[in-house]
Amino acid sequence: MTPSARIQAAIDLLDAIIASARDGGPAADTLIARYFKERRYAGSRDRRAVRDHVYDAIRRAAERPETGREAMIGVAQERPEIAALFDGSVHAPLPIEPGETGAEAGAVPGWLQPLLAAPVEQDALLGRAPVDLRVNRLKATPADVALLLADAAPIAGLPDALRLPEGSPIEQNEAWKAGRVEVQDAGSQWIAAACGAQPGMTVVDLCAGAGGKTLALAAAMAGQGRLLAADTIRSRLARLEPRAERAGATFIETLLLDQAHEARGLAPVQGQADVVLVDAPCSGTGTWRRNPEARWRLTQARLDRLVAEQARILDFAAPLLAPDGVLVYATCALTDREGRDQVDAFLSRHAGWTAEPIDLSVGRRHGEGLLLTPGHDGSDGFYFARLKRGA
Known part of the structure; x- marks a missing residue:
């Protein structure tokens, strides 16, 4: 591929990514993989260059552009060497017309900025993650x-x-x-450490997904005790079994829950858990370094639904704890509605529960929990808190 053809390929991919973000379709990395699977003529250097162009454009535009050309012109307006590749040659984008403008640059969508926790360094949210x-x-x-x-x-x-x-x-x-x-990102590892899981405990990872934190808990428990990984999405939970086998954590139990009827499925462990981890579904604002197009998918309505779901999960998680048991609530989100405010609301609804200090040499105290941010901690962004059930 010529350098100009790579720019046109990036524009084509950006069109697909913008449409997918608007319609709730596959993520950018999935679309890029599909694109090159159908174009085997593209060499490794072509694929890498096109991917870099795509993510440069995504990282630059806080709001979802209308077209891939608009997104890429935004990059070209700041980089003359990219603008020169809009040359109208074979397989290249047409020249940029006078007055044709690109997507507006920014880190955070305007509607979301006042909702982020105050200490968040917004420019660091889109750096490249190690x-x-x-x-x-x-x-x-x-x-x-x-x-x-x-x-x-x-x-x-x-x-x-x-x-x-x-x-x-x-x-x-x-x-x-x-x-x-x-x-596993350092932030996720700190959350697992905050759980304080020990050999012989009964531990529940309530929103286990593919089991990254479950495996960290298994290692902390040295393979001894009862570790239950639960989720409502079969395809995610199915990914844990081969990972657990590779890790030698074969003592993990899995439990597929029926959404809206989770308490019924969890009844056998009610009042027995020493630790429950609720790594709740969230906006993902702390993971934009890895998924920058997630900014284009998030809406106020979706955030409202997530906040309501987080509160619901916390309420059916609480009865699982034994007296003096610990519930660790975590989100990879940096909005106060999903973090500090969610914890405050839980404590107001549940008498006899208290927040415990988290003894880690990382993060910043924010409300009753800890806030991790890429700019301050070099990890993905997270909020987490330890909530203890009274005796």
């Missing part, structure tokens, strides 16, 4: 893994964490294939 790893103590030690990953650096405050440069192909490394490491 590859963070968690060493799986069921199979290895950090010293063992460091021998296989020469580029890995430790992460302060997380003894089992290592960090690789952005884009590192970890799944080709023997450490990953053998289950000695899992890809």
Whole structure:
């Protein structure tokens, strides 16, 4: 592909991504993979260059553009070398017309800015994320893994964490294939640490998804005790079994719940759990480094639905705790409605519950919990709190 043809390919992909964001379709990375699966003539350098163009345009535009051309012209207006590739040659975009403008630049959609937690450094939300790893103590030690990953650096405050440069192909490394490491952002690892899971406990990961935090809890429990991973989406939960097998965490139980009837499915463990983790569905505003087009999908109505769902989940999670048990509430979101305010509302609804301090050398105290942000902590953005049931 010529450099100009790469720009046109990026525009075509951006058109598909914009339409998918508007209609609730597949994410950008899925659409890019499909695009190149159908165009085998594109070499690895072509694919990398087109992908970079696409994500440069996505990161630049806070609001969803109307077209891919508008998104790409926004980049061209700031980079003359890109503007020169709008040359009208074969497979290239037409020249930029006088007065033709690109998408407006910005980090956060205007309607969302006043809803973000006050300490959030907005410009850092769209930086490129590194590859963070968690060493799986069921199979290895950090010293063992460091021998296989020469580029890995430790992460302060997380003894089992290592960090690789952005884009590192970890799944080709023997450490990953053998289950000695899992890809897991540092923020997620801190949330697992805040749970305080120990061998012999009964622990429930209530919104387990594909089980990233479940596996971290399994390692903390040294494979001893009862660990239940629950979710309402079968396809997500199905991804945990092969991951658990690779990690040597075969003691994990899985439970598929019927949405809107979760309490019925969880009745056998009511009042028994030492720890319940609620990593709730959320806006994902803390993960924009990895999914920048998520800004184009989020609406006020969707945020309202998520806030209501988070409160509902917390309310059916609370009865699962044994006396003195701990509920850890977490979201990869940076709006106060999903974090600080959600925790305050839970405590006002549930007598006998208190918030506990979280003893971690990271984040900033925000309300009753901790706020992690890319700018301050170098991780994805998270809010989490430890809520204790009275005796």
